[in-house]
Amino acid sequence: MSKIDKLLSSQSWQASVRVVEDFLKSNDKLDSLLNRHAGSLEREISRRVQYLSFGVVRNLGRLQWALGSAVKKPPKKRLQAMLLLSMFEWMDAEDAKRPLVVHHAVEQAKRKLSKAEGRFVNAVMRRIPDLGLDADVSNSALEDWSSQYSHPQWMVTRWIRQFGEEATRRLLDWNQSNSKTYTWSPVSKTAVPGDWLETDWPEFYNIQSANWELVRSMLAEGSTYIQDPSTCIGPALFKELNVCSILDLCAAPGGKSIQLQRYISGSEGLLVSVDLEGPRFNRLKENLARYQVEGVEKIQVSADVLNLEAKDLPRAEYDAVYVDVPCSNTGVIQRRPDVKWRQKESGLSELADLQAALLRKSAEFVKLDGFLVYSTCSLDAAENEAVIKSFLDSSGSSFSQEKAVSSLPWESGHDGAGAFLLKRIK
Numbered sequence: 001m002s003k004i005d006k007l008l009s010s011q012s013w014q015a016s017v018r019v020v021e022d023f024l025k026s027n028d029k030l031d032s033l034l035n036r037h038a039g040s041l042e043r044e045i046s047r048r049v050q051y052l053s054f055g056v057v058r059n060l061g062r063l064q065w066a067l068g069s070a071v072k073k074p075p076k077k078r079l080q081a082m083l084l085l086s087m088f089e090w091m092d093a094e095d096a097k098r099p100l101v102v103h104h105a106v107e108q109a110k111r112k113l114s115k116a117e118g119r120f121v122n123a124v125m126r127r128i129p130d131l132g133l134d135a136d137v138s139n140s141a142l143e144d145w146s147s148q149y150s151h152p153q154w155m156v157t158r159w160i161r162q163f164g165e166e167a168t169r170r171l172l173d174w175n176q177s178n179s180k181t182y183t184w185s186p187v188s189k190t191a192v193p194g195d196w197l198e199t200d201w202p203e204f205y206n207i208q209s210a211n212w213e214l215v216r217s218m219l220a221e222g223s224t225y226i227q228d229p230s231t232c233i234g235p236a237l238f239k240e241l242n243v244c245s246i247l248d249l250c251a252a253p254g255g256k257s258i259q260l261q262r263y264i265s266g267s268e269g270l271l272v273s274v275d276l277e278g279p280r281f282n283r284l285k286e287n288l289a290r291y292q293v294e295g296v297e298k299i300q301v302s303a304d305v306l307n308l309e310a311k312d313l314p315r316a317e318y319d320a321v322y323v324d325v326p327c328s329n330t331g332v333i334q335r336r337p338d339v340k341w342r343q344k345e346s347g348l349s350e351l352a353d354l355q356a357a358l359l360r361k362s363a364e365f366v367k368l369d370g371f372l373v374y375s376t377c378s379l380d381a382a383e384n385e386a387v388i389k390s391f392l393d394s395s396g397s398s399f400s401q402e403k404a405v406s407s408l409p410w411e412s413g414h415d416g417a418g419a420f421l422l423k424r425i426k
Helices: 003-026 030-038 043-058 060-070 077-092 095-112 115-130 142-148 153-163 165-176 212-221 255-263 279-290 345-363 385-394
Strands: 182-184 204-206 245-249 269-275 296-302 318-324 366-376 399-407 417-424
Touching: 003 030, 003 043, 003 077, 003 095, 030 043, 043 060, 043 077, 060 077, 060 115, 060 142, 077 095, 077 115, 095 115, 142 153, 142 165, 153 165, 153 345, 212 279, 245 255, 245 345, 255 269, 255 279, 255 296, 255 318, 269 279, 279 296, 318 345, 345 366, 345 385, 366 385, 385 399, 385 417
Parallel strands: 245 269, 245 318, 269 296, 318 366
Antiparallel strands: 182 204, 366 417, 399 417
16 A cells, blocks of 8 residues: 555544544534535545445444443543444455454554553454454344344334334345435436446436546536435325426425426426525525526525415415425435434434424415325334324315325335325315
């Protein structure tokens, strides 16, 4: 390895340690920590930081279980982060390279901490082969799924109750695998770069190995938008309907709005996108400025959806209203592994209350014979079917359910989601 390669490797490793340390201390969103510690680094270094830190957080339960087997009490957070990162690298490395991982971990601990802590790291890392970190988890017993698949016990138990053991194991396998990067693009196939791979979903491409400079230029010109194929499920419910105006609530940063404008009929269409003022709302405005559809007027309104009134909007009622509610994000754990550690079962009921309130507010702006779509990126019935049932039961037969679509990742091959099409009938 050249001196330059060693420098780049050292930068990515040290930044990864800082990301993992801060996650252990604060439980902040992993994306925010990556931006804080790797946002200004060269792209290749930043990608390595993302790979390493996501790998640690994805396997955190298993790594901490192994570390707990090797030490009497948890080390301080900086040392713990170094050990967890090195243990993940060891898991991820070929057999021939594992001694190099151990050597690197020891040297880093000596340089960044102390010689004594370097000896401690050496003692722990030498025990790794006996801890079963490289064992095949598919053979693990049901009672070991939480630690071996690195998921909170409550989450595993809840999924088994909802989906059964076999489906839960497939979901756990899915979540523990590396996610792919997809982009949506409406351009003709002949205009798509040659290193974009076609997928099973029209207009979505796998850009895992694409030329990133070209991707960025296409993002800037509005000819592509990075998002998972699951994001089209909800908006596509309007595909066969004749709607001229759509109100998109909880719209930032704009991925759903970009899709929704394509399903607006007529030459004088209207798309109104609403969300709270802030960085995400600014991204919403920037994104919609880039993605144009002829004949559609686009208006962005900064407001708290729960306090939204007709006077805040360009019109009081709409042919269609779309609300993509805040949720537990259990359908996107493969892409966002921090979700499983940041989410608590006790918080699901509060989320469901918020979702129900947002759905009720959204219904106020649907005209007679108009449509309402409620969507989440959650797999949990409490945030999907239960919210819809409660709403329909309390709506006095004002709405009917026309369609329900769900994505179970182990079946669909992309992120999980739920979407429900309702119609105002009186």
